[in-house]
Every structure is written in C-alpha cells, then in structure tokens.
Amino acid sequence: MPRVGVFICHCGHNIASVVDVEKVAAYAKTLPDVVVAEHNLYSCSEEGLGSIKKSIEENKLDRVVVAACTPRTHEPLFRKICEQAGVNKYLFEFVNIREHVSWIHAKEPASATEKAKSLVAMGVAKAALLEPQQETESSVIPRAVVIGGGLAGLAAASSLVAQDIETELIERQSELGGILRNVAIIGPEFEDSKKLLDSYTKRLTTSPKAHIHLDSRVTAVKGFVGSFEVTVSEKGVAKKIPAGAIIVATGARELVPMEYGFGNLPGVITQLELEKMLAKGQIPKRAVFIQCVGSRQPGREYCSRICCNVSLKNAMRILSADPTASVSILHRDIMSYGTASERLYRQASEKGVKFMRYGLESPAKVSKKDDHLMVDVYDETLDESIGLETDLVVLATPMTSQEDATEVGKLLKVPLDKNGFFLEAHVKLRPVEFATDGVFVCGSARWPSSAREVICQGLAAAAKAAIPIRRGKVVIEAITASSDPERCAACGNCVAACPYEAIEITTIDGKRVAKVNETQCKGCGTCVASCPNDAMQQRGFTTNQLSAMIDALIKSTVEGT
C-alpha cells in the first residue's frame, strides 16, 4: 500500500485567507492511502521544506503531495526535498490551490475550500499510482546562438565568448549595434554609446569563439535544450547551426506616431530623430517634449519606462549646449526611476526645464504659426491653458515590440505577452528564462529597458545559457512514452501521431510492436491518445493515473452532493 503524505501550504495569507487550510488538511487525512496531512505557513521556506522532509522520514512516506502554488515554478524545489528524504522525485505530485483557487475565488471562501479539497483528492489519487522513474541524460552542443546584435545581444555574446563558449551572433542588419547606433549619448550618466558599442564589437571581432552573421535571419529552429538546430539565412544563403542554447535579444522599435501633426508639420519629430539632430550638433533654440504619445492610453496601456529619462537626458543636452535655450516637457507623470535619473530630473528643474502636467483627456494641440510651431496645452497643476511658441516638438513615443516578434515566437515556441513583448517564465523566480528549457530572453525584446538594464539582462541571459553548456549534459525529464508489447497490436497510429518521429514498428521476440526511441521522445503524450489499445503510456501521466483523478473528482463532487 502506498503511504501518501499531504502538505497544504498557507502561503502566508495568499492561500489561507481564502481557503480553510486546516479543513483541507483534515479532509486529506480521510482520503485513501493518506498517512499524514499537515499544513505549513510557507512550504517553500527552509522551515517548511525541513518539516516536509522530517515528516517523510518519520512517517516512512513513499508518495508526497504538496498543495500550494504552481508546479511551473515550484515543482523542482519540492522534488528535490523528496529526493533528499530518499523518495524518488517522480513520486511527488503538485496540487495548485493558489493560482487556481485562492487567487481567483478570493470572495468565495466556502466554495474555494471545497474546490481545494477536490483538487487535493485528485492529487492524492494520482500520487498513489505514481511510479519511480529514472531520468536519462543527453549531451549538450557546446555552442550558443544569440539572435539580435543590439546592445543586449552584444553584452550576452561577449559574456559567452569570455566564458570560452562558441557563440553565433545573428544580426539582421548589416551592422551591429541595433537601435543604439542612432543614440550618441546614453542617459542618465551621459556616456558615449559609440565607445560602448565599439568595445563590445571589438571583443567579438577579435575573439576566435565569436562568429558574427550580418544580414541574417533565423528561418527555422528544431530540437530542444542541448541540441537545437537553428537555420539561418545569411545574405540569402541558408546555414544550419547546431547549438545547445539560444538567447533572444531582438530588441524593440520606436513607435511611429500618428498624433500632433507628425509627418505633416515640419519640426514635429520623434525622440530618435532628435537624437540624430543632437549628434550632428543641431541644437534647437526652443523645444517642447510631449511624453506618453501613443502609450498609457486605451489600446496601448503600458508605460514604456525609458521615454521620460530619454527626454530628461535630451533636455539637459540642449541646455548644456545652449543655456539660453527654452525647453518644456509636457508629461502625464514623470517616471525617472533610479537614483541617477531622479538626480537628472532635479537638475533639469534647476536648469529651468519647464514641466507641465497634462491629462489623457486634454492632449496638447500643435499647430503652425508663421515660421514656428505653437503648442497649446492645458496645465493641470496651474489649472490654465498655456500657449508655447517653439521651433521643435519632440514626441516621446513608446518602444513597441518588433514587427516579427510573433514570427520569432512561433519559431522558438515561446510566448509573447499581450503587448507583443516576449513573456519570460516568471518575472521574479525565473527572470530572462522562458518556460522552454534552453531558450532565454534579454533586453527590450522582453520589455522596454535602459542601456544599463539591457546590459545586465544580457549578462544574466548569458550566465543562464552557459549553465547547460558548461555542464555538458542536460537531464531529460522522465515523462517519455513507452509501449506495452503485450497490448500493442502494431497498428501504427502512434507512429503517425508522433510529431518527432520517435516511434517505429519493430519486431521484439517475434512480435511486431511499436517502440519509442527515448532520446527522441519529448513527452507530449500525443501517441497515448491515439492508441486504441491503451498500450501506449506516458510516464507520470498514465491512463490509470488520469482516470483515478477523474474518479476522485466525481467522488468528491458529483457523488458528494
């Protein structure tokens, strides 16, 4: 008989303020095979893990169920503690009562508790039927591919090369540097961007480990962590690059505005156009910056984070070059996060930059008057309308996702958020990682980021990508499929269903049967559902285990009422 231990997590107030954790634990004790049911304030804390381990040992548990948050972030942690207590990590089952219960039924504590009970019953039913598994290992191709040769990609590639890892840098343009090539000075410390880009580029061009592909695009990606095959079209010629890890550093682009007469009124320009002017030494006598153009409004709700700092930087550049210049910044909220930027904001005020707050409902009006531009704005703080004569109107538009982000996402099988930026596995617990092993993200492809943040993320992505490559091997999760030769009738349905050509019909002991190639199997279970004879089973998701979960649900709900 299996000996199941159930551990219900309070997650502080996160779960326990909605779900009656003690009631769920008491219910769990009544379930078949359950030897012990406990509840912990924070199961994932050192104390919580320690008490789970102790309980496994004291109660001689051979199956462990934790009802807490999501397996997508915390399963490895609890599996590890099982292993430490001498229980095979595949004898662990996770029940999600936070994301799937307390957080989404916050105002229905009674029914949330009932649902948590059912989910625990389902988890216990599956756990009792779990079997220990042996993991296999596969080797890792000691090469990384970095997609995108902007600052993020350069930082990541330089770090990889410094770690002695063969690195292929794929850049779609004919030059490295990305969007930063159009920005001469980086805020808030006024650094020379060319110097920065040159130092990175030099590190790569002088390293025998770095291989730069310009005018190149990724056209196909196959494989999985440790053995990807990235097809690159370089100047129209297709090349196949084997790699162990992939970093997405495709950046973002400046939104081209539709508002304020952009495109019709000369003198109405974007931030990047201003960067080019300033780089050429063209200093306007009078300039008005308008913030949040095309962002923080219905349809594009997000704050692009960096535009306020960019405007502050450029306002200061104008005033440093010509202290008599007149500069105004029309904003909805100044977002100068970070000490250096906050200092810059203060300095800008002291130098005489005029800050005026406008509302979403009353945007400024830009018109042409004689040989200059006129900006009419309603200043919320002063509660009056103000007319500003100016030579230049600079529209601070947000960074938006790359045009082909969806396409890149599909090639790599990684998700985008609703704004089209790449969605990492977890912002706090797994930054710069995708849920898909071996694929990482950094820079503004992830979210509009400052140059410093981009570099940090590039280094972080490189550090994470280096882990499997330096180890030289990856562990394959033991969720692969296998066929029971006794039941298999060699119909071949599974062979046709498998997306990886991992199954073949072969002869074993004189009988024709399906056989799964374990190193090719990715554990999707498609073959299982196509088997008419129940011969094909996926480890950790067997038909017995899933049927037991359905039975437990019926028992605790339909039959319980």
Place this chain on the structure above:
Amino acid sequence: MAEFQPTILAFCCNWCSYAGADLAGVSRLQMPSNVHVIRVMCSASVKPEYVMKAVSQGVDGVLVLGCHIGDCHYMTGNHRTAKRIPLVKKLIDDMGIDEKRVRLDWVSAAEGEKFQKVITEFVKEIEGLGPNPLRGVRF
C-alpha cells in the same frame, strides 16, 4: 433543492493554457469555482476516453484547452486535438448528451483574461443546460 453547482473538468496543456490559468491567478482575475484543472503536457494527450468517462459518470462539463494553432510546444500536437475533440463532441451527442457539455478552446500563456472568459462563459453555459442527465446513473 440547493442551487445547481456544476462540476467541471478542464484539461490544460502545460505550456500554454495551464500557464494562462496561472497568469489569471497572478492577475487575480475572479471566476466561478466549478472548474477543476488537470495538467497534461499537451492537449493532444487527452484521450477521448477521459472525456467520455467524465461525462458518462456525471461530470457536467469538460473543457479541453491547448495552445493556439501554430504555437504548440510540440509542433503539431494540437492539430490532433483540433480534429479529435469535435469527434468526441459528436460521440457525446450520439449518446444523447448535449455536445455543448464539451468545449475545445485555445488559451495562450499570455491570455489570463481569455482563460477567465472561457471559464466564466462555460460555467454559465453548463448552468443553463442544467445537471448532466447521467448524474447518479449507475451502469
């Protein structure tokens, strides 16, 4: 008689819809508490037998949620799901059970709001249909 509270089972694939459900949680999107999620690696691994079993034993509704077509973590897994589940619906219908009790939909990892919408709509739909006539029937 107490108000009808449907029992609903949802199969969510690990990579898209389970992650979408997690995102709904992280975003604190509120929804009815009738839906119980079973995590599978791919929606294509959901055997028709699971759906038939659940429905024939009185579960009021079954959802199968996967990645959008083209986004499947296993390349073409969900193409199978897209073909298979409509057939299951037909079988359910042949059994004399409203095929609306089984629904297939796509929810990406970024679609917490869609998850909330699908759950809310489906629960409402099942409430409208009333209890599964096979509830309590012993075969």
